[in-house]
Amino acid sequence: MVLSLCQEGEAGQKKEEPERRGKPHGPGSLRKSLHRSTMAMWIQAQQLQGEALHQMQALYGQHFPIEVRHYLAQWIESQLWDSVELDNPTEEAKAKRLLDNLVAELQRKAQLQGGEDGFLLKIKLGHYASQLKSTYDRCPLELVRCIKHILHSEQRLVQEATNASCGTGGQAMDTLSQRHQQINQAFEELRLATQETENELRKLQHSQEYFIIQYQENLRIQAQLSSLSSLPPAERTQRETTLQSKRATVEAWLTREASTLQKYRLDLSEQHQKTLGLLRKQQTLILDEELIQWKRRQQLAGNGGPHEGGLDVLQSWCEKLADLIWQNRQQIRRCEHLTQQLPLPGPMEELLSKLNSDITDIISALVTSTFIIEKQPPQVLKTQTKFAATVRLLVGGKLNVHMNPPQVKAVIVSEQQAKALLKNESTHSESSGEILNNNCVMEYHQATGTLSAHFRNMSLKRIKRSDRRGAESVTEEKFTVLFESQFSVGGNELVFHVKTLSLPVVVIVHGSQDNNATATVLWDNAFAEPGRVPFIVPDKVLWPQLCEALDMKYKAEMHSGRGLSEDNLVFLAQKAFTNSSNNPEDYHNMTISWAQFNRESLPGRNFTFWQWFDGVVELMKKHLKPHWNDGAILGFVNKQQAQDMLLSKPNGTFLLRFSDSEIGGITIAWVAENPNKPGERLVWNLLPYTTKDFSIRSLADRISDLNHLLFLYPDRPKDEVFAKYYTPPLSKAVDGYVKPQIKQVVPEFTTPNPEPSGGTPAFMDQTASPSVSHPNNFGVYPPMSDAMLDADGDFDLEDTMDVARHVEELLRRPMANQWSSQQS
Template identity: 35%
Template sequence: MAQWLRISQMLQCLPDDTVNNLYPPSAFPIEVRHFLAEWIERQRWDDFALGNVEQVSQARALLDQTINMLQSVAQHNSNVVDKMKLMQISRNMTMFQQDSLQFAVMVREILTKERVLLGTPAQMPNPPQFQQYPNIESSFPNMQDVDHLVLKVIEVQDIRQKMHQLQEELNWERQNYEVLQAPIQQNGLDHTKLEIQKLQNHIQKLEYNVKAMATKRFQLLKECVDCLDQCQTRLISRLKAWRWDQQKATIGQPFDENLNPLQTWCEQLLGVNGKLRQELVLMGEPIPELQERLGKLLQVLIQSSLVVDRQPPQVIKTQSKFSTTVRYLLGERVAPGKPVVLKAQIINELQARNLSSVPCDNVGELINNTAILEHNTSSKSTCATFRNMSIKKIKRADRKGSESVTEEKFALLFSTEITITGCDTPYRIQMISLPVVVIVHGSQDHNALATIIWDCAFSEPDRVPFMVSERVPWRMMYGTLNSKFTSEVLTCHNLDQYNQHFLAQKIFDKPDFADDFSNILVTWAQFNKEVLPGRPFTFWQWFEGVMELTKKHLREYWSKGLIFGFIGKQHLHLILKDRPNGTFLLRFSDSEIGGITIAYVSATENGGQKIQNIQPFTKRDLEIRSLGDRIRDIDHITYLYPEFPKHEVFKTFYTEPQASPIGGYIPVSLQTKVGTQASSDTPPPLTSLPESPHSVVGFDAQGLAQRREEKAPGVCQHQQQATTPHALSFLTSS
């Protein structure tokens, strides 16, 4: 951050153009550099180089982390203007996901230019001018690109019309020349000779102009085809980016599903192609090179305009209904007459790698696998909706080693034959869905979902289906967990650095490791193949259980910062050891899937203190009695860490007593009671960990922050930790 502090002072002396060139507003706004200054300067940007494909995954991890951190900063920013600006910037930066290496190199160059500035006097008479970093948006089609192309086509048409007029005039003058030639041959009149000479000169001028315009027309036609090729390449890149964003939405990344702008561009480029093919016909002589290029461009555009608008479920149980929607972006240009019927079939990984022809070997039987392409005039979309599809049976490939059925990936292939108005021949078009895992029993759902999460999070663009790395850096894994957690729970409250550290300790089985895990590689096996030490479940099964519990029963508690979340025993003892009796915090159970427990400080018989953990509350427990009411029931706990009275913090979650029922019955209520039996547990050796800056919405945030900025000592005496069972008792009143 030291570099940014110095450079930010120097920027005040530089012209706006220089600042905008250094921090391109459309690619890397200065706000990114300002709000993420410390983090940016800690990363190893200097190692990146364009063309080094081995660095792509690392660059994408830094890009994803940049976007996540911007969103986090925005969510915790009290300034509404800054919040909206940062959220917009984070959305715009997703455009780098197709070329994350370009993003990393851009940051490297910005930091290099900053260092150049710092090596010069603060005030310079002629400050250095930096070349504008290429705008990533320029690689995508936009209205200006297409408008420029359309104007070129109009110019070609205008030249053709002028050439036609000149040619008509030339034909007329040639006829006059022949008429005047007869008298001069008979009589040899001098004035006729003079007229003929003038006419010859005029004819020569007309011939020259026609020839010059023909040359210009051909050159413009070639430029139009080149421009069309460039625009279409960019359009297809944007379509791929849309599909990539759709895939990333599986793990909670933002996704703009609106296809209307892309449809407009497809239609415009198709129209331009048709006009250029018409101009080539009107040239009067064949130009094979341009005709062949336009034909190939037309074929690619027609075949690339089929999009899976609504993906099928990525975990599909056999004999269960599901739906999906396929959209054709050139639907309004489909030739009328015979309806277009799309067929769906399920294909395996090997077949997905060879889609040059329609697979003839059926690996699964799909029910209701055809749908008609229908045009909706109100939405101007042309879609085929498969409403009641079902996989009747599936044929699996031979498994490798310890690979399970929930690791095998399939896809749905949609295909049809289509004829476009103005085209002589029909075209075969097809598109595959995102990978799906087929299961036969609900118990396989968790493991199948893990396969999909790993595939969507860590696959590369334009990969060979369905290749994905077996190991990724922890920072990428954590970014995925955080994104999935916040999107599933529907919360803006992210997992913090303390949650991240504990999750890393858990997945790597390194409870004593206090250093940074960011660059340590986590494997697929550690994620969801090997059970956690001493547990009967995998890391993903445990994490998903917490996510489901939070989504269904704890969303408001989590969003308001009332739940500490993922915390290890070291950190737990470190932050609670000097707190008054009755101080408690809420943490997710380390030993049980989908459980939340209360850890609190209590007195020992000899006047000391010990930390107790109440038996975790599961989904079933919280369906019977809410967490807020259970906290109210337990007299042992009085202050939410660090020192918030529980009745002030949780009062909005308390259930009001029910009115006396009609009929004279004695009302019955439930209450949580904590038992006395407990199992002792000695915490592991402690490492130096700061207190977590969790916030409680609506309370003394400044005081809370000041208290939590205090650093906990690196070592403390071991204290007893106990797990206390809870029970529900029926209370009666007369």
């Protein structure tokens, strides 16, 4: 029993115009990830050479013939394979359409073939159409899985070849290409070393077989000598002399050959020791560096970092390792058999025992380390909510584990239980909760060569929490999902009990806990060290380190390259730290603690730094993403900065900034004349908008409603920036009904608008406040008392009318009465 635990266009034919059956969309589209070269990827793939060409050819077979790829190259590369979610059964209809279209395209291609040369091709393509239809008709998702694997693998091989050619052309190869080249060179050395020991082993076997034959000859001579006693003396003497001479010759040869065999065995053992050293070095490089880096990228992907895949490359390396290790293990076992068959004096038995033990350790480390979580469970895990995960054994196909498919079990364990498991203090899996649908059988996908278990419908029914320490809240308590399985290789020769832990998860029971739970996950993902004791993270980090994590999160949520600028980060530093400075260098060496990040409230507020930042992210993600990516929102600007910026600009210039006093609020600040003091200019701030407001009327439409807003800071006409987001005018009355229109007004800055045709608008008021002084007369609204303003000068929503209720109230009033009241 082995126990281990791992943490966390077509070439050569007439060019055809590709059929546009759909345009790729989104960053996940395969078409977007392909090289932006005029040359089709298949044409580039055909130019591969050596090992790369061999790897490309190995992608194809009965499951997907290479001829189909060749003759449908342009069509295949134009389809949206990446838009199909393989783990979602509801996507089967989409996959079925792709299969049907593929078959139809093959049949169409077959019908186009004519003449004697095209006759055989016509038959062949028709046969492939029928073959693919019968193979994948009941499991169309497997076809999509197969083609996605082929296209991504081709893309990788072409990219690696391109990088390599750039290097040979005198340009410096990037670090990734150099590392891959180093690994591939080491595999070639191992292949040659393994082939050499195989050749030497065969020579040894042949020599030993001949030795045994001669040994048997010597025994036969010995028997003949023993039978001479029955012969007459004269004949006996003559025969005895001949036989003894022959025996002496054979025995001398046997003595020499025994020494030679012994030397062969020792030399072969020494060669095996060197090969095992190379195998161990290569395995360390792949498992302790490449696989750990992949896991680190997977962890940072939880914070929005790029997780570029690379698992197929890792699997190909691990499979090569498994193949080479197994070959060497079989060679060592054959050496043992030869030694048992012909025992000779010397240390061979001990040497072979040591080699066998070493090779078993190597393959055990490989198998147990390559039992990984391909798709992590959600790190903020809500009880009674469905979730999914996928585990994969990278060497499963190579070791034929799927011949007896193993079952994987998932249990949730606490931080303390995870520590005990890693220290081997606990051999049985204690649970801290109950997960429904937590057993799954590993399935082998022949097209991709992957052995994996897809947990599609797990649900955490209940959780058992531990005693919390000090100020720690439930959203700071970490758990992990433990996946474990058992399987054998080599005909039950080796049995493996494998376990792997998911990234830390925070269990919540209500959506209101999501914000704080996400903070715990972000801090852990960003600052966890490889090989740590579960789940220790530093209590303090440098401010630039946190900036990097916040920027990664922000860019991921915006789906844009526009992240947080240096000025934005200075603003955030001023908010996080009590001492304010406008110099970025002042913050570079400062540290921020977990308590400052999300345990202690900001001065004068009832929320933490993270809660404020996360509120901004949620608001932007749900409603304002396009405007941020357009550069229309400055956002991270305080009230005093906005005033200084706007007072130097013409009246009607405005900007958008995040509210300092409210979570997930954004306000409009603009410069205008003081209606009570002619000649005096003030900067006004509108009551902050929240998600609730934008669910009623969009930001662009609100800005369009306010005629006194003319230029977006510094000097861009507002229609130039926002017009493409305006809601089109309402259509005319249908069936005698007119749909009312919601519009926003700021009474003090309202200018008369002509009555729209076909209906009367219902208005929604939004209050504004100057940031310099507060006039006593606001027209429609009574003067505001200081109690309605918070310490920052922003409005407290709890003391003002809820926008949604106000709209609802306006819409329920009789239209005629409303219009007459407005006229009066």
